[in-house]
Amino acid sequence: MNSASxxxxxxxxxxxxxxxxxxxxxxxxxxxxxxxAGDAAFVRASDREPMPHLVAVLDKVVSKALGRSVKLEGxxxxxxxxxxxxxxxxxxxxxxxxxxxxxxxxxxLVMIIPGIRGQGDMARFHLxxxxxxxxxN
Numbered sequence: 660m661n662s663a664s665x666x667x668x669x670x671x672x673x674x675x676x677x678x679x680x681x682x683x684x685x686x687x688x689x690x691x692x693x694x695x696a697g698d699a700a701f702v703r704a705s706d707r708e709p710m711p712h713l714v715a716v717l718d719k720v721v722s723k724a725l726g727r728s729v730k731l732e733g734x735x736x737x738x739x740x741x742x743x744x745x746x747x748x749x750x751x752x753x754x755x756x757x758x759x760x761x762x763x764x765x766x767x768l769v770m771i772i773p774g775i776r777g778q779g780d781m782a783r784f785h786l787x788x789x790x791x792x793x794x795x796n
Contacts, residue, residue: 664700
């Protein structure tokens with residue numbers, strides 16, 4: 660549990676595979692929470708990056724999930740550069756928003772807690788054209 664930093668390639672591969680499941684995104688959410696969320700070395704290995712393009716997309720994804728326009732507040736975006744993996748958290752409409760994004764797959768997952776329909780809602784997303792290189796912003 661909370662051991663992602665012990666073998667990033669393995670744990671990221673498992674997370675990516677679960678995220679790409681056609682319908683059961685909960686597999687990825689549970690894995691992320693179990694293996695990544697409490698791993699202090701994982702957090703330290705990631706660089707904080709503002710990534711406004713990603714935050715703007717997340718505003719739209721979260722707004723659609725909640726059924727009304729909202730803006731993310733206090734977005735903390737972190738980048739595990741070597742593995743091209745972005746992760747972070749924010750608040751929106753009094754809810755916690757957790758997210759991660761694989762640049763190579765141009766696919767991410769957002770979790771909204773509590774959700775509208777239950778304990779949490781999940782949505783998979785893609786970025787048209789991917790993320791701009793944060794080192795060139």
